[in-house]
Amino acid sequence: MTTRLRVAIIGTGFMGRMHSHAWRTAPRFFSLSPAPEAALLVGGGPERTAAAAAEFGIPESSADWRTAVTRDDIDIVDICTPGHTHAEIALAALAVGKHVLCEKPLANDVADAERMAEAAAAAAASGAVSMCGFSYRRTPALALAKRLIDDGRLGRIRHVRAQYLQDWLTSPDAPFTWRLDRARAGSGTLGDIGAHSIDTAQWLTGSAITGVSATLRTFVESRPRLDAHIGLGGSADADAPREKVTVDDAVAFTASFADGALGVFEATRMAAGHRNANRIEINGELGSVAFDFSAMNELQFHDAQLPSEEQGFRRIDVTEPGHPYAGAWWPAGHGLGYEHLFTHQTVDFVRAITDGTPARPDFDEAAQVQRVLAAVETSAADASRYTPVEGARS
Amino acid sequence: MTTRLRVAIIGTGFMGRMHSHAWRTAPRFFSLSPAPEAALLVGGGPERTAAAAAEFGIPESSADWRTAVTRDDIDIVDICTPGHTHAEIALAALAVGKHVLCEKPLANDVADAERMAEAAAAAAASGAVSMCGFSYRRTPALALAKRLIDDGRLGRIRHVRAQYLQDWLTSPDAPFTWRLDRARAGSGTLGDIGAHSIDTAQWLTGSAITGVSATLRTFVESRPRLDAHIGLGGSADADAPREKVTVDDAVAFTASFADGALGVFEATRMAAGHRNANRIEINGELGSVAFDFSAMNELQFHDAQLPSEEQGFRRIDVTEPGHPYAGAWWPAGHGLGYEHLFTHQTVDFVRAITDGTPARPDFDEAAQVQRVLAAVETSAADASRYTPVEGARS
Amino acid sequence: MTTRLRVAIIGTGFMGRMHSHAWRTAPRFFSLSPAPEAALLVGGGPERTAAAAAEFGIPESSADWRTAVTRDDIDIVDICTPGHTHAEIALAALAVGKHVLCEKPLANDVADAERMAEAAAAAAASGAVSMCGFSYRRTPALALAKRLIDDGRLGRIRHVRAQYLQDWLTSPDAPFTWRLDRARAGSGTLGDIGAHSIDTAQWLTGSAITGVSATLRTFVESRPRLDAHIGLGGSADADAPREKVTVDDAVAFTASFADGALGVFEATRMAAGHRNANRIEINGELGSVAFDFSAMNELQFHDAQLPSEEQGFRRIDVTEPGHPYAGAWWPAGHGLGYEHLFTHQTVDFVRAITDGTPARPDFDEAAQVQRVLAAVETSAADASRYTPVEGARS
């Protein structure tokens, strides 16, 4: 092992930028030994990638991801590319014993996800650590919810209620993007944001989804094509040539959990007024927790064991020194932002390498999310009939 | 017609008390001509009913509902009894030309509901007015939502998201009541509170639910029997003899609306921390509205036609003189309570009689709710398969 | 004592209407023995008063308040007239042993208030009960706050933060009304709504205000005169003849409490967007409570004795059977409205008569509010200099 953990980031888009910020920031606020450093950026085209590397502050760049896998001085391969490329890169990296951090969703189908999970398990035997980037697990408020649930404060879980509401496709003239093309994106809202809700729900409850009854909707069947990208939420000329939308705009499903809880999930990009409302509420026999990413530093906690007259949802400002992750940052009451999820993820991943703490979600857990996504699509195609999740592990 | 509209209230329970308050209060704040007055209370046993009449301030009482139907000096029959008795009383009253206000749900099954709808339509020809008591329509904030939607402020509707969350059955030792017995209650959470969400959703959108995919759950299969009632939320001795629960504790379903919108509905009595969160949110192409009965004087309105930088959900305090119903009461900012729904319902019903304005929901609309309830049960019994609502009228 | 407690209501305005509703409603939901009944309405002109009596459902009317005092069959005189008339009516009623309920503020100056307090104390010796109508004390959420404070849950009180924000005078062209004329109204925002904050603060803390440092502002010095009243919040023709405003639009003051707490008070009718935000927050060594009448069924409670990581303001839905007043009404979660304050006030007043429970605030407590109002005006006229409250009793 080198004196630094040297990281190759594959991908120069939003996630590549975000991960580079996380690698840069983590060792400044958390004690990591050895500290990681982003050493190589891989992107699509030498010049564009070199420019991105300069912008992100990464010393080297390459237009070939194989460089990251073959170079001996790279310890960690951090995959930030679109989902259909994950399997090939991850399998190659695991084969040579690299640690692999892979953005979500793990893959675009179950078969790829399971191959990746198997390869990760095999590589783990020789010390390679792998983890999937379901970053919302690193929100301090959700990590506090997890702690309360694990401590039995909610008792037996009855209800899981998850909504992931965005609105950037509300206008029928919002422009077409690759995310609306099934060939490239795998699915639409389902895999992009619904996957987050599924992972969060299974992680918080510690219980797998065993079956679903689902509906998918595409409200707007074509959208204006754009030569020049005009940004999220922008509108194109209504008379522009239109491209066919081949993925879902929205998904809704009910779910059974292994522990008997009832889940209700909804994800959409057409909920006017909700920029990024990633919400989850869990009700148990002894209490409830509720979270909305629109107020990411807060957890609502209801303790049903208090006297009835004193009960109520309690707004916990999850910025105390004793709260998960929060102690490394500012004094209580000085909230964190979206990027901190990625910094925390980096910290947890590095510690899994250096200290042997578990890397979660590992590829097997991430493959379980993929199995749920597949069951949702199967059910939706079969008149919403209840569809067991194949191979679910509870 | 007498100089007063004389009302017979059938039922001395919670709803009987509430309706008597509404009849007493309505003419003091709204101009009604002729004014109504509660003249007769009908209950189960002469002495108990006489005592209730004294308490409610109603001059006469009877233990036989037929009195209300046969007496010539009664103009309005107001049915506040459990659902399985509605049809018989309503049909008898309509047959002799009485105006009928009937509590929700209209009946315990579709067949009864449709017979009632037919009888109401026939009686309407000779001037009898009938209406079903889906009281939440009379919440000023929801009536304002309806106005905004009818004015086109939301544009084409995409999403309906309704949750009715209560928690009085959270503890497995909360006592058994008649509401948990299918023979008497028809269904559990579904008909009791889910029915409200269904009516509200169809009314606000002006669009019928055409099909559903549903799940029903009974989390606690038996509950301690009580000789003495110990109140909502109370707990009984865990060792008491237990009675089998034969209705649902919770229901969740996705729904298709005639206009293409996607609905997600959930109702439960086991959502710890939610005493009575009757929530609905509707997202359209041009805006959204959101409501929670826990803050009944507020409507959240999002206008997506404003400049993007100025958009946001707006908390409208629905107490302005120009808001529905509100002008009859206190100055702006001085909120109303639950009982006002019933006073407003009384006002609307009386005006339908005296002024010929529409009485909504009429029995036909109420029967449509019953058809949705039936489709939910059918779907739930058939592995959540998508089930069309028989005879839905959009 | 007659078989009913017969009430004469003096005043046919907003408060007269509200009190008549309270007298009518209280015995239907609370066990009161003997029950009260509104027997006589007194107003300004025989015909107008008779019409109001018919509307309010009161059998008799009179245009002379002395009738209420001289008739033997009247037990309770309920004074709902403007402040400058309170003393004369109350003194006459107390002199003949009537029970007296008097709207706030008790009088327009300290001298009158103190004469009334003395007369009330004297009449109490022979059984006459008197009470001043600071109705906000009867909000269940504030009564719960009082209970928590009395139980020591806040510990030593450090801060009182009270704001009473309205906005109906925001526009400079909102019309002139008698409330803006010092000769008739005594003061402006200060006595009208600031008085509520003062009473609430002293009652909740159980500690008197001993001195103040105050500022009064009149932002709009004249307003258009109206022949016809056009309603709160309405605007008049900007070119209409204008009347001079002789009272304050806004008041702000800091206050010392006898127990050492620091108070910050603000009241205004020009806080755009706040229809009736009557807010108070109290911070103690062990916890805090916060209330906003815009969400009148909620109390925010912070318990600083919980572990730091679990602390947070808790939204208590004050509708439980065990909450003050709430048990008489609807099931938990079905909120109350503004009018309930007056119904509860009626109940407490009647019980003080029939059961000998304390009638609070009595005229002495109400006179203490008047002394604070006077100190505020003195301080404001003396460059905000700290001004002790004369004769404050802690």
Add this chain to the structure above:
Amino acid sequence: MTTRLRVAIIGTGFMGRMHSHAWRTAPRFFSLSPAPEAALLVGGGPERTAAAAAEFGIPESSADWRTAVTRDDIDIVDICTPGHTHAEIALAALAVGKHVLCEKPLANDVADAERMAEAAAAAAASGAVSMCGFSYRRTPALALAKRLIDDGRLGRIRHVRAQYLQDWLTSPDAPFTWRLDRARAGSGTLGDIGAHSIDTAQWLTGSAITGVSATLRTFVESRPRLDAHIGLGGSADADAPREKVTVDDAVAFTASFADGALGVFEATRMAAGHRNANRIEINGELGSVAFDFSAMNELQFHDAQLPSEEQGFRRIDVTEPGHPYAGAWWPAGHGLGYEHLFTHQTVDFVRAITDGTPARPDFDEAAQVQRVLAAVETSAADASRYTPVEGARS
């Protein structure tokens, strides 16, 4: 000018760490040319400072701040030390033409602040830029409020209502720190957090405070001394030797603004339940804005020019591309945290140097805050008498 703007950070505490993060992050998300880099860290003791430099990722360190001033290769001196040291360092740096960013409050008294303002004005003539670090101005939500106000959307301002509520001194056994010693800290709550409210209020309204009427309180007169620091909010042994508290625990004052508005300010460290509630609300004739740092990504905006029935405070999620600062970061709805204020401040400061945009608040504006702080102390010592702010510039 060098190819980079080389920065010396003076101070290794919380603010030193925060500023180093800001210098590191700013050029990765904002286009800055030349980009800044933290080149030198100055602290109290060579070894401790060298360790901090390693932790912060700064290549050089020194234990003598004069190094930063005398070295030619330093362009910017960034002062993050306690207030009593600001003047000496800033004056020395300005004298040799360095750009100076100085943490707030500018100084511990008016005389020092004014000397600094004069020096800054003189140095500006030869191109030196200076700015005081009132970081809350860089909150996107407050910057949006400023834009709305400047655009006339609030009309004439009537009310400013600012509260800065913390609770880390709630317990009387919270330990003594240097912040409670007047000799070192200048003042207590007043200068530490009250100063932020004063700057924000004057900046947003564009109007100076011309006079105040104030009260200061020290609720807990001594606190246990600690050898080892035990952290904010921690409690010490109650029997430990106690140190005298010589600063204020809380401050409250009313204020007059040059444009006629009425201000009410309160700051405290004993408001149980409020970790860091930096709140400000401004009411104008045409609308209002309200902000609470506890929800730092939101601005509440009330537009009183909308139809009355559609009015309400609107929760704007200030994360749109068109919002101040927000476009440089994540997609809409993905909020920022506390540290972003400092990154934005860095960006604004660098652009003032490179592009000649105004550096605000400059030392003159910061001195105006100091004059208000002085007037508050004078008024508090003079029975809260209204005290003009000496030399206020509107």
